[in-house]
Amino acid sequence: MIRFSNVDVVYPGGFQGLKGVDLTIDKGEFVVIVGLSGAGKSTLIRTINGLVPYTSGELTVGDEVVDPTSKGKIRRLRSSVGMIFQSFNLVTRISVLNNVLVGRCSSTPAWRSLLGWYRAEDKELAFQSLERVGIVDKAYNRASALSGGQQQRVAIARVLAQDPEVILADEPVASLDPPTAHRVLQDLRRINRELGITTIVNLHHLEMARKYADRVIGMRGGEVVFDGPVEEATDAAIEEVYQRSLTAGDAAPESAAH
Amino acid sequence: MSDSSSKTPQNPPTPGGESQPTTGQYKPDMLDARPVKPSKLGYNIALLVLGIVFIAAISATGADWGRLVQLPGNMVNYFTLMGQGVAQPLTAEVQQHWLSAFDNMLESVQIAWIGTVVGALFSLPMGFLAARNMTPLPLYVVVRFILSVIRAVPEIVFAIAIMLPIFGLGPLAGALALGISSIGTLSKLISEAIEGVDQGPLESARASGATQVQMIRWAVLPQIMPEVIAIWLYRFEVNIRASAILGVLGAGGIGSLLSALFGVRAWDRIGITLVVIVVVTIIIDQISAWIRHRVIHGAPKKEARAARERDDSDGVGVPPAGAHPI
Structure with missing residues (x-):
């Protein structure tokens, strides 16, 4: 591998x-x-x-x-290849969902991500990723409102949204x-x-x-x-x-x- | 470990009766290991130079400070006339004066607003081009140079030299002159905000395969936007004052009215106009400062903190049993 x-x-x-x-x-x-x-x-x-x-x-x-x-x-x-960091590296001023959707950027056309107009299946993937780390209820909260552990789990969800192999x-x-x-x-x-x-x-x-x-x-x-x-x-x-x-x-x- | 834990904090037996009764290990010769206080020479010299420059600048203006004390008599006279103008009873004619002053002030505010919007539109992309962490060095140098040229040229010069031949000297010329000159300062301030951005989110976006544009949209913009809005608003406040001055040169608005009134020495109406300028400017400054504060510091701070405290106590990551594989 x-x-x-x-x-x-x-x-x-x-x-x-x-x-x-x-x-x-x-x-x-x-x-x-x-x-x-x-x-x-x-x-x-x-x-x-x-x-x-x-x-x-x-x-x-x-x-x-x-x-x-x-x-x-x-x-x-x-x-x-997804990556998570010691300092979480979330964008604290946008919602948890939008942070997770950053993981979909690489497969989203530029105009869609500029407008924040993600495809329905991308959003579905983001929600499933949040569910997998048990934090889907925070999807529309600002990332800054989360505790450290929660932020790191959002970072894991962002990586999962990439559907990574590594x-x-x-x-x-x-x-x-x-x-x-x-x-x-x-x-x-x-x-x-x-x-x-x-x-x-x-x-x-x-x-x-x-x-x-x-x-x-x-x-x-x-x-x-x-x-x-x-x-x-x-x-x-x-x-x-x-x-x-x-x-x-x-x-x-x-x-x-x- | 064991002997340090058995040590009692109070009243340890100190052989030799040293001056430090609380720490058993303390030895006076440890003083030798303390670092030497760093020199403040550079700082002090800078302070001294600043003071000299300040005093030199004051003496170089060659102002006759004695005259400041003895206010010219006719000045007092003018202020009295203006005061009488403001205080006079509201006859239909006086009402007309207040209204026309207010209308002209509104036109000045409009000029300032258009200028600010023009400046804001161009300053965001220019700010990115002038940010060292976003732009390749050659382009960065060129953009920075253009911006500093724009900043060095006063608005009045833009209004007369560039806008006059194209639009004639009127409100539009004034607004565009303010716009161009706003681009200079706004872009500089925005580029500094961009350079101060937290690199972490950028790195994580890059690591997930985002393009430069996507990184700007989702990692940089959310971080700088509050600051950018505050910078724009502050420039609007500055532009209101600047548009009044441009008006004196004929670019419309309150400045034009003021210069016309000075021409006929209508001190009562000048008083009314000045009051309108001061009151409207203060009101807009206050509103703008309030919005800026809200944007920068966020509105419901108390709620956000309470929410975080609530979350800290639970936060257990139990995934739902039937989560779909992805």
Whole structure:
């Protein structure tokens, strides 16, 4: 489904985001990527939908080679690859329904979306997406009137409205409280199971990663340093990814001890 | 962890009787680790330069401040005449004066309104072209340059140099002159609003395959529209004053009336006209300011907050059992 062969990403400033990544992700997998901040998790995810162009190697999504230089091809790719973000990225001043309909943009003619005149079947799809995340009663509310967890579920509905083959989630629960975070991840997990959508999630929380993932990928310095089924992602294995103890931050520094 | 939790906050035994009884770990030599206060030299120099420029500007105007104190005697005389004009009993003739002042003021407001609408129509697309995050660099530079030229030229010059040969000097010329000159400032302010837009919604729209036009429509416009409307309204307020001045040059409206009255030194009617100008301008300013406030800050703030608090307590995402697969 998604295949990285020796993919490098070098940012314009010269920073190397990914180093020789080789990775194959099968259809319907629920993959969680772990690693410290700056390890290249976001870069990996954003390479898949072309938000970050890769600079060498080859990346295929579905049957198509991702071509960061072709605007049209990238747009077609993005229409089948949905993405949700840490900060939800909803347009807070428009209604929940209109936010979800942004997911239909790629298959809507320009004049229709300019006037906000979506086809009936697009609206139906948007409503079904909202129903799937249990938030359809808020369809006509302004997005700003929703709580964080609700906003993230609207973002999931927007992605579902794209009818995607892949869902990318970049730290989707990092700004949510734990119970809400679990609810959002449960939604993603359920959608992954029910619709067979390949799902790739960046997470900081190990317990959450273990609870929801089929497969865990560990990253450090832009490289994939761990890749295995969730059962193999033991504390020892993750400490190896982090190159430090999981509780390192808890230990009191020498100078402060008395 | 365990020893820190057993520590009691009050009354810890501090060996040596140091001046910080509450924190056991405190050591005076930690002072060395404190950062040095950042220099404010640049800020202070800027303040000083500003002060010098201000004083220099005052002295450069060469105004004779002494004369400000001794108001010319005839000025008092004129004000008295104007006051008498405003206070005189409403005979049919005086009523006529008030009505004609009001009619002319309405014409000025109309001129200002047409000018604002013209400016508003063009300023939105121009604002996008002048926003660095929406437009390729070469086009951006060109548009910015055109806009700054427009802003540098006073309305009066537009009215005389461009509109006069085409339309003759009248209300239409005045309105169009105001319109062009509005485009300059409005586009600049709108482009700044666009540049300050939250990038998050743009990124999510881009990630779902939206085109540039769709991103503008659904991610940028909803964010900037309240600010844009406020900017337009504010320009309307400015244009009302500007149209009165253009009128003095013959572009119609209250300014034309005023200059005619000055010609015949009809101080009583000048007083009436000035009162009409001030009252109408204040009323429109107040209404416009109220609308701007509503648009920017949103109307029912209390309700929105209450709704959010209500939602936070439930918000459980149980999907309906029979949800269709999509």
